[in-house]
Amino acid sequence: MEFTRKDFKVGTCEGQKIVHGETMPLVLQPNEPELGNIDNLLMILEKKREWFEQMLIKNSAILLRGFNVKNAEEFNDIVEAFGWDDIRYVGPAPRTHIYKRIWTANEGPLSEFIYYHHEMVLFKDHPKKVILFCEVPPPEGGQTPFVPSFRVTERMLEEFPDAVEEMEKKGLRYTFTALSNNDTSSMRGRGWEDAFGTSDKAEAELRIKALGMDLEWLPNGGVKTILGPRSLTKVFDERDGRRMWFNTVVGMHGKEYSSAAMADGTEIPNNVVKRCEQIIEEESIQFKWEKGDVLFFDNLALLHGRRPSLPPRKVLVATCK
Numbered sequence: 050m051e052f053t054r055k056d057f058k059v060g061t062c063e064g065q066k067i068v069h070g071e072t073m074p075l076v077l078q079p080n081e082p083e084l085g086n087i088d089n090l091l092m093i094l095e096k097k098r099e100w101f102e103q104m105l106i107k108n109s110a111i112l113l114r115g116f117n118v119k120n121a122e123e124f125n126d127i128v129e130a131f132g133w134d135d136i137r138y139v140g141p142a143p144r145t146h147i148y149k150r151i152w153t154a155n156e157g158p159l160s161e162f163i164y165y166h167h168e169m170v171l172f173k174d175h176p177k178k179v180i181l182f183c184e185v186p187p188p189e190g191g192q193t194p195f196v197p198s199f200r201v202t203e204r205m206l207e208e209f210p211d212a213v214e215e216m217e218k219k220g221l222r223y224t225f226t227a228l229s230n231n232d233t234s235s236m237r238g239r240g241w242e243d244a245f246g247t248s249d250k251a252e253a254e255l256r257i258k259a260l261g262m263d264l265e266w267l268p269n270g271g272v273k274t275i276l277g278p279r280s281l282t283k284v285f286d287e288r289d290g291r292r293m294w295f296n297t298v299v300g301m302h303g304k305e306y307s308s309a310a311m312a313d314g315t316e317i318p319n320n321v322v323k324r325c326e327q328i329i330e331e332e333s334i335q336f337k338w339e340k341g342d343v344l345f346f347d348n349l350a351l352l353h354g355r356r357p358s359l360p361p362r363k364v365l366v367a368t369c370k
C-alpha cells in the first residue's frame with residue numbers, strides 16, 4: 050500500500066538499528082506537524098490496520114512519534130483501533146490498572162534494571178503485541194531496550210552449538226519463588242496472593258496448575274512454582290522461520306528467587322549464561338522515550354527490558370493476543 054499525503058512520514062530515532070535489512074523500530078510520524086494529534090492518528094490507523102500489522106511483523110517494532118498522545122484514555126483509543134483481543138497479564142511484576150485496557154508497566158523500583166524478556170514467555174499463552182505509551186519520559190536513564198531474539202539464537206549457535214542443542218533437546222526447567230505478602234521494596238515483590246488473584250491456598254494451587262506449573266509451599270508462607278519442560282527456542286509463523294531465543298535462562302539462572310536448569314536436572318554452564326548475557330546486550334537497541342511516544346513490539350520476535358531510571362517516569366502498557 051502506498052503512503053498518501055495525509056498518512057505517515059517515516060522518521061528516525063536514536064538507537065535505531067538495521068537488522069538483516071529491517072529497520073528497528075520503524076518510526077512513523079505525522080506528515081505535517083499540524084496533523085500530529087490523536088484524531089488524525091485514529092483516522093489513519095482505521096485505514097491502515099492490516100498494513101500496520103504486517104509492518105509490525107516485518108520490522109518487529111513500530112514507534113508512533115509526534116502525535117501528541119496525552120493520556121491513558123487516548124492510548125486506549127489507539128489500542129482499541131486495531132481490534133486485537135486483550136490478554137490479561139500474569140506474572141511477577143507489580144502493575145496497576147489505569148483505564149480499560151491500560152495498565153502501568155512494571156512498578157518495581159526505578160533504580161533496578163528489569164532484565165530482557167519476552168512478555169509472559171513461560172506461559173502457554175503469551176501476547177503477540179506489547180504496546181507501550183510514554184506519559185512522562187524519565188529525566189535520565191529509563192530506556193526500554195529491546196533485542197531481536199533470533200539474533201541471540203544465531204550467535205549462541207555460532208559460539209556454543211553443542212550446549213544450545215543439548216538445552217533444546219532436553220528442555221528447560223525453571224523455578225520461581227513468590228513471597229507471601231506484597232513487598233513493594235522488591236521488583237519481584239508481588240506476593241502470590243496478588244500474582245494469582247486469590248489469598249486462598251487451594252484456589253491458588255488450582256490456578257497455578259491451570260497455568261501449567263507445579264508448586265511447593267514454603268515454610269515462610271511463600272510458594273515455589275516449578276515450570277517445565279520449556280523449550281529454549283521457538284519458531285513462529287510469518288517470521289521467516291527465525292528461531293527466537295524464547296526463554297528466560299539469563300534472567301532466572303542462579304538468582305535469589307529463581308533458577309533455570311535443563312529439564313533432566315543438568316546444570317547450565319555459567320560461562321554459557323554469562324556469554325549469552327553479553328550477546329543480548331550487544332544485540333540490543335537502546336530505545337529512549339519522548340513524551341507521547343507509542344511503541345509497538347512484536348512480542349514473539351523481541352525481548353525487551355527497562356534500564357534503571359531517575360524519577361519521574363510513567364510508561365503505560367497494553368497487551369494483545
Ligand SMILES: [Fe+2]
Pocket residue numbers: 166167168353
Ligand atoms: Fe515486559
